Amino acid sequence: xxxxxxxxxxxxxxxxxxxxxxxxxxxxxxxxxxxxxxxxxxxxxxxxxxxxxxxxxxxxxxxxxxxxxxxxxxxxxxxxxxxxxxxxxxxxxxxxxxxxxxxxxxxxxxxxxxxxxxxxxxxxxxxxxxxxxxxxxxxxxxxxxxxxxxxxxxxxxxxxxxxxxxxxxxxxxxxxxxxxxxxxxxxxxxxxxxxxxxxxxxxxxxxxxxxxxxxxxxxxxxxxxxxxxxxxxxxxxxxxxxxxxxx
Numbered sequence: 273x274x275x276x277x278x279x280x281x282x283x284x285x286x287x288x289x290x291x292x293x294x295x296x297x298x299x300x301x302x303x304x305x306x307x308x309x310x311x312x313x314x315x316x317x318x319x320x321x322x323x324x325x326x327x328x329x330x331x332x333x334x335x336x337x338x339x340x341x342x343x344x345x346x347x348x349x350x351x352x353x354x355x356x357x358x359x360x361x362x363x364x365x366x367x368x369x370x371x372x373x374x375x376x377x378x379x380x381x382x383x384x385x386x387x388x389x390x391x392x393x394x395x396x397x398x399x400x401x402x403x404x405x406x407x408x409x410x411x412x413x414x415x416x417x418x419x420x421x422x423x424x425x426x427x428x429x430x431x432x433x434x435x436x437x438x439x440x441x442x443x444x445x446x447x448x449x450x451x452x453x454x455x456x457x458x459x460x461x462x463x464x465x466x467x468x469x470x471x472x473x474x475x476x477x478x479x480x481x482x483x484x485x486x487x488x489x490x491x492x493x494x495x496x497x498x499x500x501x502x503x504x505x506x507x508x509x510x511x512x513x514x515x516x517x518x519x
């Protein structure tokens with residue numbers, strides 16, 4: 273395995289005058305193989321040791337317990353349900369308003385949660401990005417477009433309060449708060465700022481105003497698990513037929 277930890281650029285520039293921009297004519301770099309038998313630098317290790325100890329202590333802090341292994345699957349998974357519920361629940365708490373549905377983009381789930389103790393480090397592995405939770409008020413016709421996009425990807429995690437089917441890569445039979453999706457109704461949804469800004473090909477959301485309090489999704493997950501622990505509840509999410517494939 274190669275990593276470009278020490279990336280060195282050798283640039284040959286042609287400088288004609290102060291008014292002429294620098295022109296790069298070549299670029300090169302070196303790859304370094306990271307191997308277990310590679311000699312370590314004792315001085316660097318000594319410098320990093322106090323920071324590593326503090327980091328390991330923080331990442332090793334136990335905040336909850338999982339009664340079973342949770343992995344990401346499509347069209348639905350217990351892990352995805354947990355994350356989407358967290359986004360909706362913590363968004364309602366943080367923004368102090370009702371949220372109709374929360375969503376988690378499937379591609380943003382980068383790990384799973386094994387059975388046993390849940391540490392802060394496990395949440396960082398699950399959500400390594402500094403994505404924020406944002407709210408958007410969207411009309412039903414735009415929400416349908418967004419759900420169609422999730423359906424075309426094979427299904428994204430959705431929170432409680434919404435169910436849907438996937439047929440021919442489209443979202444069908446969408447139910448929100450016990451009622452069929454209405455094209456003219458305005459719904460409040462919680463998402464990541466990445467998705468709300470058009471990421472994962474969600475251009476339909478890009479121009480819609482956002483409410484943003486600088487609340488990291490990772491922090492929401494840590495608080496959500498801690499809240500469950502304080503209530504004496506383990507992480508025990510299952511498939512609930514929130515998203516199903518329709519034959």
